[in-house]
Amino acid sequence: MYVNWPDHSDTHFGSEVLLAQQNVSMSDLFEDDGLAHLLDHYPREKLGIWTFGEESEGLNSSLRGRASKLSGKEIIDAVKRGQIWLNMRQASVDVPELMPIADTIFDSLQDATGRKIRKRDLSVLISSPNVQVHYHLDIPMVALFQMRGEKRIWMYPREERLAPSDYIEDIVHMKREEELPYRKAYDDEATVYTLRPGMGLTWPQFMPHRVQNANCMNVSLSSEYQTLNSFVQANAMYTNGLLRSATPLSPALNDNVGPVSVAKAAFARAHKAVARRGPRVSPTPVTFELDTTRENCVRQLYG
Numbered sequence: 001m002y003v004n005w006p007d008h009s010d011t012h013f014g015s016e017v018l019l020a021q022q023n024v025s026m027s028d029l030f031e032d033d034g035l036a037h038l039l040d041h042y043p044r045e046k047l048g049i050w051t052f053g054e055e056s057e058g059l060n061s062s063l064r065g066r067a068s069k070l071s072g073k074e075i076i077d078a079v080k081r082g083q084i085w086l087n088m089r090q091a092s093v094d095v096p097e098l099m100p101i102a103d104t105i106f107d108s109l110q111d112a113t114g115r116k117i118r119k120r121d122l123s124v125l126i127s128s129p130n131v132q133v134h135y136h137l138d139i140p141m142v143a144l145f146q147m148r149g150e151k152r153i154w155m156y157p158r159e160e161r162l163a164p165s166d167y168i169e170d171i172v173h174m175k176r177e178e179e180l181p182y183r184k185a186y187d188d189e190a191t192v193y194t195l196r197p198g199m200g201l202t203w204p205q206f207m208p209h210r211v212q213n214a215n216c217m218n219v220s221l222s223s224e225y226q227t228l229n230s231f232v233q234a235n236a237m238y239t240n241g242l243l244r245s246a247t248p249l250s251p252a253l254n255d256n257v258g259p260v261s262v263a264k265a266a267f268a269r270a271h272k273a274v275a276r277r278g279p280r281v282s283p284t285p286v287t288f289e290l291d292t293t294r295e296n297c298v299r300q301l302y303g
């Protein structure tokens with residue numbers, strides 16, 4: 001099993017999108033039976049189940065669901081027929097068969113970039129044909145690998161205009177999901193990558209992006225991680241959020257990690273310790289049940 005990154009990964013990491021080649025996608029775990037096995041061995045209450053509408057101008061929100069009664073095989077059938085996006089967060093912790101894959105991915109990043117790769121978190125994403133993930137950004141670093149199907153990912157410049165600092169701060173403070181206000185005109189500034197099995201990529205922290213599946217079920221691995229720099233940046237944004245709400249200041253993201261960022265990050269760590277902040281909890285309530293008897297496999301729970 002291998003994941004290969006370009007020769008210039010050490011010098012271009014953190015400032016440019018890097019493309020990888022891999023053969024992790026050859027694993028039987030990503031065939032239908034393997035996916036059903038993963039879902040049956042993953043704690044159902046941890047499974048993230050989402051559905052997204054059309055991408056339109058402004059802030060696009062998503063709906064969160066649950067699948068309390070279905071088997072893994074039934075969930076895969078629902079994904080093939082519906083408009084569903086599944087996220088098995090920290091899957092390698094709960095399903096040991098994924099651990100060698102997680103190690104291969106994160107060790108490859110560490111070797112290629114020369115950075116210590118911390119807070120390793122491998123998620124399995126299983127999504128319906130034509131589903132799109134709205135314009136958003138992620139707080140940790142992410143490497144995305146394609147196991148099955150085909151998708152396009154639009155990567156946008158990391159600029160205040162496209163990803164306002166106050167939004168990033170709210171995401172860090174868990175006041176909102178990762179979605180950002182979208183404008184169609186932003187697409188003119190995007191670089192579009194087509195991902196097929198055997199491919200992968202990683203991008204600079206906080207870089208906005210959106211994803212569109214081709215007309216086929218998709219299986220991808222989302223590998224979240226932190227380097228020392230990305231960890232400092234995420235915590236500095238936490239402190240910036242506190243400053244923005246408690247003072248007249250409008251602090252912006254500083255691309256260069258220096259003494260000020262480190263001091264802000266240290267303050268954030270102390271603040272979180274006092275606030276006894278737990279793991280990230282979605283601010284979006286569960287409003288639908290995955291139901292294979294419905295045409296689109298979604299049954300609204302309320303209203």
Ligand SMILES: [Fe+2]
Binds near residue numbers: 136137138142209
């Ligand atoms: Fe993302």
